[in-house]
Amino acid sequence: MSKEVLIRTQDLSKTFGTTKAVKQVSFEVYKGEIHGLIGENGSGKSTITNMITGIHTVTSGEMFLEGQKYEPKNQLDANRHGVSIIVQEMNTIEDLTVAENIFFGNEELFIRNGVIDSKAMNKKAREYLDVFGFDKINPADDVVHYTFEERKMIELVKATYFNPKLLVVDETTTALSHDGREKLYELIRHVKNRGGSVIVISHDLQEVLELCDSITVLRDGEHIKSFPVTDEITEDDLKKHMVGRELSGKYYREDTHSNIEGEVVMSLKDVNVEGILSNINLELHKGEILGIGGLTESGMHELGKVMFGALENQTGTVSLPQKNVEIGSIKTAIASGVAYASKNRDQEGLMINASILDNVCLSSMDKLQRKGFISPKRERRFTNEYATKMNVKMENINQFVSALSGGNKQKVVLAKWLGRDSDILVLDSPTRGIDVMVKASIYELMQELTKQGKSIVMISEEILELIGMCDRLVVLKDGEITGELLREEGLSEEKIIHYMI
Numbered sequence: 001m002s003k004e005v006l007i008r009t010q011d012l013s014k015t016f017g018t019t020k021a022v023k024q025v026s027f028e029v030y031k032g033e034i035h036g037l038i039g040e041n042g043s044g045k046s047t048i049t050n051m052i053t054g055i056h057t058v059t060s061g062e063m064f065l066e067g068q069k070y071e072p073k074n075q076l077d078a079n080r081h082g083v084s085i086i087v088q089e090m091n092t093i094e095d096l097t098v099a100e101n102i103f104f105g106n107e108e109l110f111i112r113n114g115v116i117d118s119k120a121m122n123k124k125a126r127e128y129l130d131v132f133g134f135d136k137i138n139p140a141d142d143v144v145h146y147t148f149e150e151r152k153m154i155e156l157v158k159a160t161y162f163n164p165k166l167l168v169v170d171e172t173t174t175a176l177s178h179d180g181r182e183k184l185y186e187l188i189r190h191v192k193n194r195g196g197s198v199i200v201i202s203h204d205l206q207e208v209l210e211l212c213d214s215i216t217v218l219r220d221g222e223h224i225k226s227f228p229v230t231d232e233i234t235e236d237d238l239k240k241h242m243v244g245r246e247l248s249g250k251y252y253r254e255d256t257h258s259n260i261e262g263e264v265v266m267s268l269k270d271v272n273v274e275g276i277l278s279n280i281n282l283e284l285h286k287g288e289i290l291g292i293g294g295l296t297e298s299g300m301h302e303l304g305k306v307m308f309g310a311l312e313n314q315t316g317t318v319s320l321p322q323k324n325v326e327i328g329s330i331k332t333a334i335a336s337g338v339a340y341a342s343k344n345r346d347q348e349g350l351m352i353n354a355s356i357l358d359n360v361c362l363s364s365m366d367k368l369q370r371k372g373f374i375s376p377k378r379e380r381r382f383t384n385e386y387a388t389k390m391n392v393k394m395e396n397i398n399q400f401v402s403a404l405s406g407g408n409k410q411k412v413v414l415a416k417w418l419g420r421d422s423d424i425l426v427l428d429s430p431t432r433g434i435d436v437m438v439k440a441s442i443y444e445l446m447q448e449l450t451k452q453g454k455s456i457v458m459i460s461e462e463i464l465e466l467i468g469m470c471d472r473l474v475v476l477k478d479g480e481i482t483g484e485l486l487r488e489e490g491l492s493e494e495k496i497i498h499y500m501i
């Protein structure tokens, strides 16, 4: 049986100012297939899918959906054509309830006598949430009460309750916990089994090979290749297509030593946060990479905030013994050389509507000033140095962060803290959304920093990166430390999972 094309792009292009983000891309997605869209950070993946899903207008070129010319006016219009998207960042509206978020733009479904029947809307939302087993999510609650992960789950329902013909999943899996990821895979397969198609954008190449029926590779906004996935295709093949040359070199550390001999630079004593963390006692050593692992709800993300003085209602102490400082606020943390990169980068890590320069310089103002004056030249030099170090793909340092691709935003977060020259870096999900090549350079940089005597706390849901990089790994479950593992004793997935669940 010949395959039927669901969507086809013909010479599709998108220009933002002087940036040619997508250049005459022609590719097609068949009905009933999972199609991977891969490429380095900034290669145009999101821009293409944003055009397909009506988020961006098309600069030039055409799209055809089931053979018909397709020109979505906006996202709702795309939904009405059976096309939806789950984006990288949080995409729920804070002031609305769960149900109002799910049916946003389609409220007319529930209008009775000229007013919205909230009861009927909540009832319908309940039904859809139950299909996914999201029984802890209440349709009538304001969405703001839910975690990043739960809000992503609400978005899954929003994007699929109307049985889309085409679902786009833009770099979402790496933002989710193991369970959330499984739910998303289930959903993707469900759409496929019903004859729908899914475009998956992911930097996890193993995931792409396992999940997808075919793959399209982009490089610098151009279409490089589309091909079906076969058993012969390897991750290295994909990398080669992505960068245009053979790649060599190791990804993770190769040594098996646990570098924990240095003096204690941070000490947590009897830290408790009601309902989140219990009796946390932990020490971080100079030059160490301390991994924190667990399921997303384990308290691991909150532990990072505690180390940065960013959580209220906490008892116990977080201190820096060498400096004789107790961290009780973000201000003290920054002033004492502690940096923190949040998992929730758009809300907590960056000023989205400010320039790269403003973002990189903000936390280093004290370092940059001389006699109370900050020279614009020094700011520019400083920003250029760290943006270049992190390989940020940008027009120039005055570009707004909102105009950067997801992975490049993440690089700005890291550049900001590297520039500050902090002694302790608490990095929550540091390589989220980052392409394989830059990931390798971040791992290299982490090693370089520890050699300089800096200490790193790496909070991650990627077990392999924890195994690959940490001197010591602390595992949390239900807010408590359940295990501590040393690199030199051998870190393995089985051991870690044993303490996680």
Ligand SMILES: Nc1ncnc2c1ncn2[C@@H]1O[C@H](COP(=O)(O)OP(=O)(O)OP(=O)(O)O)[C@@H](O)[C@H]1O
Binding pocket: 016, 017, 019, 020, 021, 039, 040, 041, 042, 043, 044, 045, 046, 047, 048, 171, 393, 394, 402, 403, 404, 405, 406, 407, 408, 433, 435
């Ligand atoms: N709103 C915007 N304004 C200006 N430039 C933009 C905008 N959105 C994207 N770009 C630029 O378009 C190019 C492609 O970005 P895009 O987000 O499509 O990349 P991507 O392949 O999805 O990257 P990533 O893997 O990092 O998410 C980048 O150079 C980016 O800076």
